[in-house]
Structure formats: structure tokens, C-alpha cells
Amino acid sequence: MMGEVVQLKPEVSVSEPRLDEGYCRVVNALAEGLASHPLTSIQQRVVWAVIRMTYGWGKPKDVIACSQLAEISGLTRQQCNTALSQLIEYGVVIRLGGSRSPIKVNTKTSEWSFPKKDTKGRFTPSVNSNNENCSVNSNSVHSTNTNSVHTKDKRKVSKNTACSSSQNSPTKSSPKIREGAAIQNKSGTQYGYAADLELAEMIAQVIDHRLGQDAPANRNMANWANTVRLMREQDNRTDQMIKALFAFAMNDSFWKGNIESPGALRRNWTKLAMKRKALREGGTGNAKGGTDHSAGSGLDRQFTDLNHARNTFED
Numbered sequence: 126m127m128g129e130v131v132q133l134k135p136e137v138s139v140s141e142p143r144l145d146e147g148y149c150r151v152v153n154a155l156a157e158g159l160a161s162h163p164l165t166s167i168q169q170r171v172v173w174a175v176i177r178m179t180y181g182w183g184k185p186k187d188v189i190a191c192s193q194l195a196e197i198s199g200l201t202r203q204q205c206n207t208a209l210s211q212l213i214e215y216g217v218v219i220r221l222g223g224s225r226s227p228i229k230v231n232t233k234t235s236e237w238s239f240p241k242k243d244t245k246g247r248f249t250p251s252v253n254s255n256n257e258n259c260s261v262n263s264n265s266v267h268s269t270n271t272n273s274v275h276t277k278d279k280r281k282v283s284k285n286t287a288c289s290s291s292q293n294s295p296t297k298s299s300p301k302i303r304e305g306a307a308i309q310n311k312s313g314t315q316y317g318y319a320a321d322l323e324l325a326e327m328i329a330q331v332i333d334h335r336l337g338q339d340a341p342a343n344r345n346m347a348n349w350a351n352t353v354r355l356m357r358e359q360d361n362r363t364d365q366m367i368k369a370l371f372a373f374a375m376n377d378s379f380w381k382g383n384i385e386s387p388g389a390l391r392r393n394w395t396k397l398a399m400k401r402k403a404l405r406e407g408g409t410g411n412a413k414g415g416t417d418h419s420a421g422s423g424l425d426r427q428f429t430d431l432n433h434a435r436n437t438f439e440d
């Protein structure tokens with residue numbers, strides 16, 4: 126009887142990573158800061174992705190897209206976007222300009238500021254070892270009636286009654302996590318989905334382009350995305366409608382200096398729409414200022430193609 130021949134797979138050797146293949150130089154203060162501060166696992170992965178894309182290439186800062194962070198960290202773009210906004214808010218990452226500007230890790234860990242967990246209004250019941258009753262604080266004493274006869278069951282009822290007031294005491298609600306949101310503020314009162322954040326970032330990019338060096342270093346993108354969401358959900362504006370009217374405003378000699386945020390666009394929507402309608406009908410419009418383009422068919426692309434509008438924003 127012939128024995129069975131077993132084919133053995135050749136053992137593949139995996140070489141250990143070497144420094145000459147590339148490395149990130151991280152100062153000790155930064156390494157200690159990342160180890161000692163309360164970063165979430167997602168925030169840790171994103172900040173290390175930023176380190177890899179900057180220090181890993183020998184650069185102190187760089188323009189990094191969320192898609193690049195997602196590829197390195199293994200997270201989704203939305204997760205990276207949210208975590209990056211939080212890291213900028215906490216001072217761990219610094220953005221040098223508008224929403225499309227370079228970012229870098231802040232090595233001055235003393236400037237990092239994380240939200241403190243607020244325990245105000247919360248109460249942890251304690252047990253008094255003398256009479257087994259719950260004590261609200263050290264100054265209050267819950268005593269039993271010495272004239273009454275207590276059985277074991279009655280003592281349990283008395284203990285539960287004493288505790289009930291503390292259990293029903295109001296507690297400060299924890300921040301609400303908006304399911305599916307791409308960005309939100311700490312309390313969850315302002316939030317936006319991926320489409321809202323994308324449109325808010327596009328508006329920020331156009332405005333930053335106009336401002337140049339005067340563009341703010343950071344923006345409240347949770348508020349901007351929230352405003353875009355409200356325009357969609359409450360005002361029944363589609364993404365295309367928002368893009369079109371914003372493009373019109375950016376090409377109007379008066380409104381391009383007054384529409385500096387989604388909030389300003391929403392507040393002045395009616396005035397902008399009335400002027401655009403008058404121009405389409407061949408009139409001059411009743412709103413202040415003029416437009417950089419003639420009325421008629423020449424406006425059609427300007428109203429519907431934001432990329433085309435962006436190309437004509439140069440003064």
C-alpha cells in the first residue's frame with residue numbers, strides 16, 4: 126500500500142518593518158499626551174492617520190482629505206469627518222485656514238481641552254450602616270419610629286421608601302447621539318447628514334476662496350450642516366435649489382458680500398429668489414445691487430451648476 130503524498134506549502138517569511146522603509150518622528154510630549162488624554166478609539170485612529178500623513182512624509186502639515194484618513198484608519202469618511210471636527214474643537218488638531226486648508230497635530234498638549242463629564246444633579250444613594258436607610262446627604266438623617274414594631278419585611282419597605290426620593294430626583298440628560306448624522310454638536314441639538322455636511326463644506330470653500338487670507342481658521346460646521354438640513358427638511362429646498370440660489374448670490378454685486386453662511390442664505394432666501402425671478406423675466410429686480418451676468422438664457426447654467434459658478438467667482 127502506497128503512502129499518501131502530502132504537498133507542503135512553502136513557508137513564507139514575513140520580514141519585520143524596518144526604519145529605512147519609513148517612520149514617523151513623534152516627540153515624547155505628543156506621545157504622552159495621546160496616551161494620557163481621554164480620546165475615543167475612533168479619535169485615536171484619526172489622529173494617528175493625521176500623524177502618518179504629515180510626519181510620515183516628513184511634513185509638519187498637509188491638506189488631507191477624509192477619504193485618505195478613511196483609507197489609513199479603516200473607518201468611513203463620515204466617521205473620520207466627525208472625529209476630525211471633534212479633534213479640531215478639542216485643540217488636538219489645528220486647521221490652518223478654511224475647511225479645505227492644511228491641518229496639523231498640535232504638539233502643545235497643554236492647549237488641548239476636552240469636555241468634562243458633568244455630574245451636577247446626579248445622586249448616588251448611600252446606605253447608613255446604623256439603620257439601613259438611604260441617606261440623601263451627610264446632614265440629613267432618616268430615623269425610624271422607635272415605638273413601632275419592625276419586622277424584617279417592614280424594614281425592607283422602609284428602606285425602599287427612603288430611597289425612592291433620590292431615585293426620582295432629576296438627572297442631567299446625557300448628550301443625544303443622532304443616528305446616521307455625519308456631524309453634530311456636543312449636545313446633539315445641531316446636526317447634519319452626509320449630504321448636508323458636503324453642501325456646507327462646498328459653501329465654505331467658495332466663501333473661503335473669496336476671503337483668501339482673511340478666511341477664518343475654524344468654522345462651526347455642525348451649525349452650518351444643521352442649517353442646510355433645516356432648509357431641506359423644514360423649508361422643502363432640494364440640494365439643487367440651495368446650490369442654484371447660492372450661485373446666484375455669489376454672482377450678484379450686492380449679495381455676494383452679504384451671504385457669508387448657510388444661515389444668511391436661509392434668512393434672505395425670499396429676497397434672493399424675487400430678484401432672480403425678476404432677472405429671468407428680463408427686469409432689473411427690486412433688490413439692491415446688480416448682477417454680474419445678463420438676464421435670460423445666459424443665467425441658466427449659472428443657476429444650476431455650482432462648479433461653473435465657482436469658476437467665475439474671481440473679481
